[in-house]
Amino acid sequence: MPVISVKNLSFSYGTGALKRDALKGVDLEIEKGEIVILTGPSGSGKTTLLTVIGGLRAAFDGSVEVLGQQMIGAEESTRVALRQHIGFIFQQHNLLKSLTSLQNVCMALELRDGLSEYDRQKVAGEMLKSVGLSDFLHKKPDQLSGGQKQRVSVARSLVARPDIILADEPTASLDKQNGQEIVHILKRLAREQGTTILLVTHDYRILDVADRSLLLEDGEITGTPT
Amino acid sequence: MSPVKAFFLASRLAWRQLTHEKANLFAAMLGVLFACVLVFMQLGFKDSLYASIIKLPVAMEGDLFLMHKQTEAIWRTVSFSRQQLKRAFALPEVEKAVPVYIWMAQWKNPDNKTKRTLQLLGYDPDTKLLKGKDIRENKKRLLMQDTLIFDNLSRPEFGPVEKMLSEQRLFTEINDHKVEVVGTFKIGPSFAADGNAITSALNFLRIFPERLPERIDLGVIYLKPGSNILTAQAFLQRRLDEDLNVMTHDEMIAAEMSYWQDNAPVGFIFGFGVVIGLVVGMVIVYQILFTDITNHLNEYATLKALGYPHYYLTFVVFTASLILAIIGFVPGLILSAALYRLSEGVLYIPMPLGLGKILTIFCLILGMCIISGSIAMKKLKSANPADMF
Structure with a gap:
């Protein structure tokens, strides 16, 4: 059974004359452990698809x-519960700046x-170590470089052992080297x-990490990027 | 996640967020502190006002007190006929009836000769009307012509009477009438009278030649031991002139209080000050929390994306408001205690800082912060994790 199964998904913003279709009948299946990259021009609906999933x-x-959970018409509480099984990586690191x-x-x-406080710190410390930040455990985001912040973000998305990672342009604010390192760590x-990964990106330099790449254009999946 | 654990973790996050931005935290602390001091001072002034105005009635001793119905407060009496007091003897239980004259008089400071108004009581010093050893010890001297005793706790503008008295015989003028100060006693000023002095009824009438001896301001009745005060009160209220109020000691104190609470706008003014202090504090705390939430909106949206339910975020804001209440209240209490001592020095009226008042004000401040937090919480709704992409 696929981890993510999308059938004929349509989504539009606004109503009436301002209505704009973002997704038009998208079909997508992702198996457990697959790493899928979704690419496409700006405004093609990539991020919308990611946020619905x-x-x-x-x-x-x-x-x-x-x-196995139907998201169409699901209650807020169902969606909140699902999010606990998903790790998000954002374009901006979105770390809490008051925390180390x-x-x-x-x-x-x-x-x-x-989990006790001790357990949490131990697991989190190990995760930060595996993204190469063992010397930066007690630094706040202000004291870290862009690449380091994104690594913390990767560690945060993986630490609770989610079934799925959803990443939106994780390398957009990084240079080539840092971007490559982040996706390879991930x-x-x-x-x-x-873990299954669905990664949305513009960055053609990282397509090689994926098992499968899909191209989304104008709200429809049109094949694989060339 | 159990609610207790969520509450603990949320308050820890609130604490970390608040302490991360020290300047904001300091501003918030000042806001709560300001509200705190304002409320403390207003309530302190109100309580000390009430405490000060009943000092004279509380110092009096007697079973029943007669006053004209138009008398609103002791410092502004409407006089009534002394005959009424004699008619009280129709009741066999009445042992003694004492006429009392009370009027505001111009006192000349014996040191620098400036004039200031004080409250002068005139009554037969051979009675037990006013409690206090110092008053009763002086009664013989008060029987002499043109003598009075002076309230040592009066405001200092009346002159260093006790010091001058200890050096030599002290003469001064009251209503341009020469008198000798023969002793001191302690009652203390009120909001109506800056000072007090006591003289005999005869001397009182010499000081106020325009006052008629048969018009008195207060009548005090002493019953024979074992008499029922309430029956006597009912009897006298029925038999005496209908313009008169016959009150027990407690009723007289209550009447004096109610004048200041209800008829004079003073109680209202202080109550108003308390409300203003709380509203200003509420606005400041709301502003701080609202700005804080706005600044952290991204972070709250991120927490929602991580799977945190909305109620967890409301816990964060709620505990932030509790923390602000506590860190503002503690220095507010310390500053208020210092200001109370300072005010006592200026007002010459005691301002006690009791545990009851501290707890009351803490609850007010806590309520203020919680209301601010609850209003600011609405902003959390705009933390939408879908906007994070």
Whole structure:
């Protein structure tokens, strides 16, 4: 059974004369452990698709099953519960600036029951170590470089061992070298945990990490990028 | 996640966010502190006002008190006929009836000769009307012509009477009438009278030649031991002139209080000050929390994307408001305590800072912060994780 199964999904913004279709009958299936890159021009609906799959946006047409849960017409509480099984990586790192790297990563663990403060710090510390930040556990985001912040963000998305990682342009604000490093760290750790990744990007330099690449144009999946 | 754990973790996050931006935290603390001091001072002034105005009635001793119905407060009496007091003896339980004259008089400061108004009481010093050893010890001297005793706790503008008295015999003028100060007692000023002095009824009438001896301001009745005060009160109220109020000691104190609470706008003014202080504090705390939420909106949206439910974020804002209440209240209390001591020095009226008042004000400040937090929380709704992409 696929981890993500999207059938004939349509989504539009606005109403009446201002109505604009973002997704027009999208079909997409992603198997467990697959790494899929979704690419396409600006405004093609990539981010909309990602937010619907992640339960951040309510959609009403078609079918979106994520981890066996139907997202179409789902309650807010269902979507909140689903998000706890998904790790998000944003274009901006979106770390909490009042917290240290360790505390930021712990935020993804504090939702889980049965972990003591000690457990959380241990797991988060190990995760930060595996993204190469063992010397920066107690630094706040202001004291980190852009690449380091995005690594903390990767650690935060993976630390709770989610089933799915949804990443939106994770390399957009990084230079080539840092961008390559981030996606390769992400790939390595996802493989270790058996995590499925759906990654939206403009960045053709990172297409090689994917098992499969899809091109989204004008709200429809039109094939693979060339 | 259990609610207790969520509350603990949310308050820890609130604490970390608040302490991350020290300048904002300091501004918020000042806002709460300001509200705190304002409320403390207003309530302090109000309580000390009430405490000061009942000092004279509380110092009096007697079973029943007669006053004209038009008398609103002791410092502004309407006089009534002394005959009424004699008619009280129709009741066999009445042992003694004492006429009292009370009027505001111009006192000349014996040191620098400036004039200031004080409250002068005239009554037979051989009675037990006013409590206090210092008053009763002086009663013989008050029987002499043109003598009075002076309230040592009066405001200092009346002159260093006790010091001058200890050096030599002290003469001064009251209503341009020469008198000798023969002793001191302690009652203290009120909001109506800056000072007090006591003289005999005869001397009182010499000081105020325009006052008629048969028009008195207050009548005090002493019953024979074992008499029922309430029956006597009912009897006298029925038999005496209908213009008169016959009150027990407690009723007289209550009447004095109610004048200041209800008839004089003073109680209202202080109550108004308390409300203004709380509203200003509420606006400041709301502004701080609202700005804080706006600044952290991205972070709250991120937390929602991580799977945090909305109620967790409301906990964060709620506990932030509790933290602001506490860190503003503690220095506010310390500053208020210092200002109370300072005010006592200026007003010559005691301002006690009791535990009850501290707890009351803490609850007010806490309520103020919680209301601000609840209003600011609405802003959390605009933290939409879908906007993060």
